[in-house]
Amino acid sequence: MSGLDDGTVPRFPRGVKFREDKVRGQHMLLGPERIFNADPVATQILSLCDGKRTIVEIVDALTEVFAADAATIRPDVESFLIDLRQKQLVTL
């Protein structure tokens, strides 16, 4: 476990945008001169990062989408978000 606090709220800093690209049928994370394509699972997680939900709430919401419990999902979500933080695409 990498150990993000339960109260951690993932946010996109100014200059990073998560949006649906209707032309390409794809969700993307955008930064200056950078474009990251989000796969369907990343899209589910990032759609829940609204700057209000905590990581606990995000994981809870994901248990309703995926056939897995919170204990299974949480480590995946944490490592995903920590990787994005290293790319300066989210703040935690």
Added chain:
Amino acid sequence: MVLPHVAEAAAQPASPQPPIGLLAELTHRCPLRCAYCSNPLEMETRSAELDTETWKRVFSEAADLGVIHLHLSGGEPTARRDIVELTRHASQVGLYTNLITSGLGVTDAMLDALHDAGLDHIQLSMQGADGAVTDAVVGTRGAFERKEAFARAVVARGFPLTLNAVIHRLNIGQVPLMIEKAVAFGAGRIEIAHTQYYGWALKNRAQLMPARADVDRTIEEVKEARERLAGILTIDAVFPDYYAKYPKLCNGGWGARTLSVTPSGLALPCHAAQTIKHLDFWSVRDHSIGEIWTSSPAFDAYRGTSWMKEPCISCERRTVDLGGCRCQALALTGDPRNADPACIKSTFHSELGDIAVAESSAAVNLAAVAYRGFSRPGAEQAGVVVAPRSPYTERPA
């Protein structure tokens, strides 16, 4: 659950994929007179500029076509009185908005308004790490201090900031200092971009070309700084192709990833493309961005590989670099279908290296630098920085 993943988007194949970037050159007006200016020799005047409604239409069409990043550039884009309105519209139609600015003349009130309008990112040009070098490059005084104040105002408002440092012989000794300044200013990213010799810069090449040893040193300096500043400052670097073995994939390929629109509305595959005189560039006044991207002959002219001749057409790298830059091939070999002379397979390649060595071995002669926006000074007054007659002073033919 499958592990989530974001992947950096791969390079797209040539047509018919939609473009990802639009460089909107809102105006050629600029408070600086940089010796390395990449804008064309003939600048467009204020009276020829597109109006607000036309730019808004262009941004809407670009978003519909699939453009992701919009670069609001010039000239100095904030010289447009409608810059805030244009930014707001671009943001509302879903474009990622990047302001490329000299930082001069941008007031705190304008920064606040741009923040409110949804501007996503600011890119500030940097010509040197101190006042003396900056003055010598931009041909005017006091710019460095104003840029520093601007950078701090940008960061204080929470904007992400990139510094864009264009490197040449006048400032190549300051690369490490410029990187330190970027950190001190609070920038998250710096581009160390060696001058590309098109447009005005080609005119000044003899004064700008760096020596090979200095280029090699900056490569090491950048490498060292990247490791030391990981997580603090992202450093992107472009090294000069006159010393390269292979050409760069210019702009991601002709008509493949980006397009430019000039102040008067001409749509170009790259912002130097007007040097290729036989091409017919359509105007956004007459055509939509979508029509231009998919149907205009100029965008098709060098798309993909079908236009190639030897040595490109049989080259194993033809889909890697697409033959390099068409504008550079034209400027230095006389034929835009030739291989970019930066390539070792070009018959002009050794000549290119000879030029670089010969020009860079001479001492810098500021008196010989032609600053933008001035008529060429006579020998006796050369290098003296004087006020331009107007921001639009036309070059004598």
